[in-house]
Amino acid sequence: xxxxxxxxxxxxxxxxxxxxxxxxxxxxxxxxxxxxxxxxxxxxxxxxxxxxxxxxxxxxxxxxxxxxxxxxxxxxxxxxxxxxxxxxxxxxxxxxxxxxxxxxxxxxxxxxxxxxxxxxxxxxxxxxxxxxxxxxxxxxxxxxxxxxxxxxxxxxxxxxxxxxxxxxxxxxxxxxxxxxxxxxxxxxxxxxxxxxxxxxxxxxxxxxxxxxxxxxxxxxxxxxxxxxxxxxxxxxxxxxxxxxxxxxxxxxxxxxxxxxxxxxxxxxxxxxxxxxxxxxxxxxxxxxxxxxxxxxxxxxxxxxxxxxxxxxxxxxxxxxxxxxxxxxxxxxxxxxxxxxxxxxxxxxx
Amino acid sequence: xxxxxxxxxxxxxxxxxxxxxxxxxxxxxxxxxxxxxxxxxxxxxxxxxxxxxxxxxxxxxxxxxxxxxxxxxxxxxxxxxxxxxxxxxxxxxxxxxxxxxxxxxxxxxxxxxxxxxxxxxxxxxxxxxxxxxxxxxxxxxxxxxxxxxxxxxxxxxxxxxxxxxxxxxxxxxxxxxxxxxxxxxxxxxxxxxxxxxxxxxxxxxxxxxxxxxxxxxxxxxxxxxxxxxxxxxxxxxxxxxxxxxxxxxxxxxxxxxxxxxxxxxxxxxxxxxxxxxxxxxxxxxxxxxxxxxxxxxxxxxxxxxxxxxxxxxxxxxxxxxxxxxxxxxxxxxxxxxxxxxxxxxxxxx
DNA sequence: TTGTAGGCGTTATCAG
DNA sequence: CTGATAACGCCTACAA
Numbered sequence: 001x002x003x004x005x006x007x008x009x010x011x012x013x014x015x016x017x018x019x020x021x022x023x024x025x026x027x028x029x030x031x032x033x034x035x036x037x038x039x040x041x042x043x044x045x046x047x048x049x050x051x052x053x054x055x056x057x058x059x060x061x062x063x064x065x066x067x068x069x070x071x072x073x074x075x076x077x078x079x080x081x082x083x084x085x086x087x088x089x090x091x092x093x094x095x096x097x098x099x100x101x102x103x104x105x106x107x108x109x110x111x112x113x114x115x116x117x118x119x120x121x122x123x124x125x126x127x128x129x130x131x132x133x134x135x136x137x138x139x140x141x142x143x144x145x146x147x148x149x150x151x152x153x154x155x156x157x158x159x160x161x162x163x164x165x166x167x168x169x170x171x172x173x174x175x176x177x178x179x180x181x182x183x184x185x186x187x188x189x190x191x192x193x194x195x196x197x198x199x200x201x202x203x204x205x206x207x208x209x210x211x212x213x214x215x216x217x218x219x220x221x222x223x224x225x226x227x228x229x230x231x232x233x234x235x236x237x238x239x240x241x242x243x244x245x246x247x248x249x250x251x252x253x254x255x256x257x258x259x260x261x262x263x264x265x266x267x268x269x270x271x272x273x274x275x276x277x278x279x280x281x282x283x284x285x286x287x288x289x290x291x292x293x294x295x296x297x298x299x300x301x302x303x304x305x306x307x308x309x310x311x312x313x314x315x316x317x318x319x320x321x322x323x324x325x326x327x328x329x330x331x332x333x334x335x336x337x338x339x340x341x342x343x344x345x346x347x348x349x
Numbered sequence: 350x351x352x353x354x355x356x357x358x359x360x361x362x363x364x365x366x367x368x369x370x371x372x373x374x375x376x377x378x379x380x381x382x383x384x385x386x387x388x389x390x391x392x393x394x395x396x397x398x399x400x401x402x403x404x405x406x407x408x409x410x411x412x413x414x415x416x417x418x419x420x421x422x423x424x425x426x427x428x429x430x431x432x433x434x435x436x437x438x439x440x441x442x443x444x445x446x447x448x449x450x451x452x453x454x455x456x457x458x459x460x461x462x463x464x465x466x467x468x469x470x471x472x473x474x475x476x477x478x479x480x481x482x483x484x485x486x487x488x489x490x491x492x493x494x495x496x497x498x499x500x501x502x503x504x505x506x507x508x509x510x511x512x513x514x515x516x517x518x519x520x521x522x523x524x525x526x527x528x529x530x531x532x533x534x535x536x537x538x539x540x541x542x543x544x545x546x547x548x549x550x551x552x553x554x555x556x557x558x559x560x561x562x563x564x565x566x567x568x569x570x571x572x573x574x575x576x577x578x579x580x581x582x583x584x585x586x587x588x589x590x591x592x593x594x595x596x597x598x599x600x601x602x603x604x605x606x607x608x609x610x611x612x613x614x615x616x617x618x619x620x621x622x623x624x625x626x627x628x629x630x631x632x633x634x635x636x637x638x639x640x641x642x643x644x645x646x647x648x649x650x651x652x653x654x655x656x657x658x659x660x661x662x663x664x665x666x667x668x669x670x671x672x673x674x675x676x677x678x679x680x681x682x683x684x685x686x687x688x689x690x691x692x693x694x695x696x697x698x
Numbered sequence: 699t700t701g702t703a704g705g706c707g708t709t710a711t712c713a714g
Numbered sequence: 715c716t717g718a719t720a721a722c723g724c725c726t727a728c729a730a
Contacts, residue, residue, distance in 0.1 A: 005722095005723055005724085007723075007724095016701045016702080017701090017724085018702080018725085019700060025725075029699070031699055048464065048467040048468045049468065049724070050467075050468065051401075051470070052400075052402075052469075052470060052724090053706090054723080054724055055706095056708090056723080056724075056725095057705085057723085057724050057726080058706090058725070068434045080430060082420050084417060085417045085420055085451065088451045097448055097449075097469065099446055099447065099448055100449060101437060101446070102434065102437045118352070118395075118399075119397045119399065119400045120400045120401075121401060232636075232637050259637050263638075354706095354707055354708090355708065356707075364717085367709085367717060367718080368717075370709060399706090402706070402722090403707080403708055403709075404708090407709070408722080700730080701728105702727105703727090704727090706725090707722105709720105709722090710719100710722105711719085713716100713718080714715105714716080
């Protein structure tokens with residue numbers, strides 16, 4: 001019982017291999033009767049076309065590449081899990097496979113593009129963590145390689161005409177804005193922002209959302225804006241500064257910062273069980289300690305990225321087709337504010 | 350400037366394509382002089398052999414498959430990130446690529462094996478989360494598919510002769526044993542264990558380590574062994590029970606449980622800043638809240654898995670070879686106890 | 699509607 | 715030590 005191939009199948013059916021191929025790739029050109037017969041034989045035999053042979057002929061691998069970023073902060077990195085899972089799942093459903101690769105730098109990533117395109121004929125790439133002056137998008141555009149980014153183009157350098165390539169992103173600013181508004185509605189008038197130093201696209205975006213909400217409520221923002229490198233200790237320190245400036249509530253650019261802030265605020269105000277504090281990313285940590293957080297629709301983003309990429313690839317090969325409605329090439333998804341109260345640990349038996 | 354191939358390269362050098370192929374796959378059979386010349390031309394032109402063509406011919410894809418488990422508990426799942434990264438990196442260094450796939454169940458995973466073997470000629474698989482009566486290992490063994498598992502075979506059902514397949518695992522029992530011993534050395538005589546219900550290989554293993562340490566110190570274990578489903582709330586509840594039984598320190602089977610326990614113990618004993626508590630897995634959460642935890646050498650495990658798998662695959666194709674020393678087929682790695690003190694948040698300026 | 703011919707880039711086999 | 719020839723499994727023409 002060796003492996004079934006197009007030929008072996010055709011022989012055993014008394015048709016030409018071409019007919020079998022047509023049944024698979026262009027069913028409409030085969031007489032219904034024989035089509036049925038062949039299709040039946042296909043499932044019967046468990047036949048599956050060889051990707052290698054197909055790839056050799058068509059120069060398409062039905063394969064996406066995505067880079068594993070070096071693990072930096074496990075807290076924020078852990079949303080990648082969900083993203084990757086959703087991405088793989090969606091790709092699988094569209095008939096694509098996902099190939100992983102590693103690179104330490106963006107330049108290394110570009111080198112991997114070259115390599116993978118040459119040896120594995122990858123059909124496209126999924127980018128994450130786009131930033132100002134991203135060379136990767138420029139390179140891919142320049143070489144005409146299909147790709148989609150999780151993260152919008154943050155500057156006009158790599159994308160002078162705006163939105164040259166498909167991307168999906170989460171509207172971080174809307175998230176912090178909503179978070180801030182919520183705190184204001186709860187009666188806070190001095191809501192501080194604890195974010196990263198300026199220059200990072202996502203960070204500035206989140207800061208802007210906070211500022212918008214404050215302005216809308218005609219509240220002052222002076223000295224309520226703290227810049228800190230990401231991390232728990234920095235969060236604690238930042239929270240202390242904010243407290244000393246009179247802030248009674250804090251919106252953070254990450255759960256790491258928020259976690260530090262949480263501990264510090266509890267220390268400063270042991271009397272109040274749940275400090276007015278909102279993190280970002282809704283990482284498992286936030287859920288674990290009962291921290292409110294802005295949740296990114298990671299899975300939706302992943303699915304849409306696959307949809308865009310797949311559509312792009314399908315479109316270029318089947319020129320006739322207006323079958324599927326084109327998915328948005330640029331999509332800004334709204335995040336969700338997850339409100340929690342820190343665990344009370346009521347002594348339930 | 351179209352893509353360089355074996356032929357185009359051979360032509361431009363005035364040799365046969367076979368010679369070029371030999372330079373790549375069997376350098377020793379080519380006269381040093383021409384070999385050098387060809388090698389030079391190869392780097393010069395940036396030529397890379399086509400994986401598809403190679404795969405078609407050799408039936409090997411230089412590709413591993415690994416399943417993305419459905420995301421359950423982000424806390425414990427986040428170590429997967431590190432594992433995956435290390436795995437990909439190691440594979441890349443050995444010339445392999447990593448293909449991701451999804452499955453909701455073990456049966457689904459097996460179905461994917463079949464599919465991926467047929468269409469993509471995957472050379473082998475990496476398994477994670479092995480458990481009692483694992484059908485996956487049985488299937489792979491039965492079909493002679495190369496694979497290596499992160500996790501030992503937990504019962505003799507799927508591996509009646511013991512260790513039929515390569516695996517790498519972390520000695521969880523040694524971890525909890527060390528953790529327990531450490532707490533005993535700190536003066537505790539009633540160290541409780543907060544673990545999962547019996548039946549899971551890893552869980553029982555961790556419990557056994559705690560019991561060993563207690564016995565070795567001639568301390569009683571009665572009513573100090575709590576079984577709780579994984580999760581933060583369950584951890585808090587379990588810690589309460591343990592406290593009521595007189596436990597003064599707790600070793601946990603996971604960071605999730607430990608996190609719940611931490612909060613509960615702090616609530617019960619506000620006076621002591623850092624409860625005697627040790628978690629398991631050293632997840633980012635543990636690091637974030639300053640929780641001591643048993644750390645698994647995930648990266649080492651991943652690297653070794655690749656080494657074993659690659660060796661196995663190379664061995665079967667180059668029968669002459671005693672080049673590389675064979676990596677251990679079964680490896681039990683010792684974990685490390687990471688000792689932390691919960692953040693004090695000293696008001697440093 | 700179906701069949702035939704050729705080739706995608708490689709490696710294996712077997713002559714020179 | 716080198717080169718010609720024949721696959722590997724599939725798809726895209728084109729011919730019947």
